Amino acid sequence: MYISASSSTSAADGAPGLRPGRRAGLLRTVPANVVALGAVSMVTDVSSEMVSAVLPLYLVLQLGLSPLAFGMFDSLYSGATVLVRLVGGHLADRRQRRKLVAGIGYGLSAVCKLGLLAAGSSVGALGAVVAADRAGKGLRTAPRDALISLSTPPQALGLAFGVHRAMDTVGAFIGPLAAFAVLAATGTAYDAVFVVSFCVAALGVVLLVSLVRDRQDPPPDRREPALRAAFGLLRAAAFRRTCVLTAALGLVTVSDSFIYLLLQRRLGIAPEYFPLLPLGTTGAYLLLAVPLGRMADRTGRFRMFLGGHVALLGAYAMLLGPAGGLFVLIPALLLHGVFYAATDGVLMAAAGPMLPAGLRTSGMALLQTGQAGARVVSSIILGAAWTAWGPRTGLAVMATGLAVCLLVARFGFPTDDARTDDTDSSGGTEAPDDRAPGTASPNARAYDEETIA
Template identity: 60%
Template sequence: MRVYLSTVSRPVTDPPETGPHRRRLAMVSGNVVALGAVSLITDISAEMVAAVLPLYLVLGLQLSPVAFGVLDGVHTGATALLRVVGGYAADRFRRRKLIAGIGYTLSAVAKLGLLLAGRSVPAIGAVIAVDRLGKGVRSAPRDALITLSTPPEALGRAFGVHRAMDSVGAFLGPLAAFAVLLVVGESYDAVFVTSFCVAALAVVVLVLFVRERPPGEPTDGPDDPKVSVREAFGLLRSRPTRRIVLAAALLGLATIGDGFVYLLLQRRADLDLHWFPLLAVGTSLAYLLLAAPFGVLADRIGRLPVVIGGYSALGAAYLLLAGPVDGWPLIALTLALYGAFYAATDGVLIALAGPVLPTRLRTTGIALVQTGQALAYLVSSVLFGLAWQAWGPGNAIRAAAVAVAGVLVVTLLLLASPSRLVTRKVPR
């Protein structure tokens, strides 16, 4: 079987299908739904912490923008290389569920670590690194399981449904944190303990309901060779893979952290600190409503146009934060655009990369894409923190908008050449 790189821009148009096959594509597999449930529960836990952490660090511990940028970058990028390690281990041993489970468990334990860290910034940084280690280890095996449980022509839909379920958790997490703080007052420890209990439940659901080997994946024979390190990193010798990894890294470089966006919104709208955790709810609501429709749209018109549209929405959100609009209109418009950005890019970017990666090395390839983004995000967070401190928040966010525009041009040059997209084939 061969996969055409034209799926990056526009899916191959086949004759209309009817009957059971068409109905089968109208839904996603049980494994995708089970993984979505795990992500939903995990995101409730993660977003409970994420909703209060910027407030705690910047206003509670009085961190400077640069220090917050470093911690925020650590939150996503410091353990990025371990994504490749996790992806390679999952491919070599064909134990994607096990590797993902280790990642989910690490993130759950990190929630308790926040209780022990107290007000020590280095300790908080170390705990955040462990949490992101867990995310880095689990993300590629989870996404590989989704791609292996789904026909190539329905990947956008599958990732859209998964990310929609994930965003339900992102929507409920800040609300849960808000409820806990209403009940116990400004006790962040109560938020951390509740978050741990929820994360532990996600691990239980993963163990009980997610299948290690999706239907249709061939089993290993006694003479089948294991994936070698040389073979795994040989992926980068493939021009399509290199281009996608480079594009993902550039897109990550143009993305600042959620915490910065919400802090800017709070300052611009003069929002009472009591409502700060609910800013993430607005983003998650837009994400929830748009993830599945954007996934279906990506399967129909092409994944690259949807990704480009998502980053255009991100640039527009950055410009709003530096524009003349204030108050609740600013909050509503910015959060809607920010949620649209995530809905159009998060799963769709992996769906874009999936068809050009061989099944045998699918998890490693996805990990390379995610690692490129995460490392670039680490650099972006630090640079934005420096720009905020040197130029002020307004000029810093304008510079970020310009960076988005420049990166989109380069991404189109990398991925949208008609000759590469139409004629180049990638053996599976």
């Protein structure tokens, strides 16, 4: 169902309401299911970012972790999602219960907020709780993105993902402010932050159960997709290139924590203001996610994805350049926000039409797993280079690698209308596609004639 009350048939055929229209508001052009998922993500991100904003202070200042121990903890925080993304995607496709699998992920993360209270000052217990929390995130991400993709006509995927990511980013903006408000009101009682975070996360689960509609579309032969079918998607040259190039770019993507730490060291920012640095990135992301998503629908999603990495390279250049003060701080944070706005949802919007509906969750999970795993390795690479040669040289190495990867990816990514059903189930080559660039594939929301196995 669409908020504009247009039928799914008319939306898919001509989608006049899906154009950036003067007659309807933005939300009237987006499927109701996408708006509901955006509301769930927004509330959940308030909860998650409340914890993320205070966790470094809690671990280092209150529990006294060393920088090395905190670095290992941060790597665990970033890498735990990698191990369960494929599991979540496979379960969602095999049982055709995407909402249920996403709900389990949201529920697990919510319970883990109380787990932080139970863990007390035990670093080992805290590590286990954080790993479980991130596992919940990994479990829910692919089913959620598949629901967005399956609920949206192909020609509006960039806009739909942009709206979802913008709503998600509202939560990411509110979360740190809410955390510090709770700390200010309670005299730096971290336990109070964890309790409030749990309550907010529980509200997100309630919204998911009550507002989000599942998409259950069993394949025509009624066979349950096997896990090897997800890896079989890699036989399609277009999707395989997308996974490889996305992982390569992930290897030279500096993590948020390192970006903010480089800014802090470069500009001498006082520690008490350090937690406010993410708000600059989040603000730019919030303002640009929808406009860039719309632009990606018109100009090409992979082109926008590469443009986002050009913005990231610009942020590296600002950190390496001779300027100082606000002339570094503001442009670097803005470019960092542009990077996220142009890449986060846009990649899933580009990948969605490439994947058969029966394996869309698994395919997205496969793509996300490669990207997330590469970014974990990226943090290790930068950390090693920083230790060996210093932060400036380490960042220069990453910037050089990013420039090289951009040149390769410029000619390697497929066109936006490439689909895995151009590869037959026996691993044949892609059939030629005579459609004009940017034209949606026929039957883009239906299952393929064959299940890739």
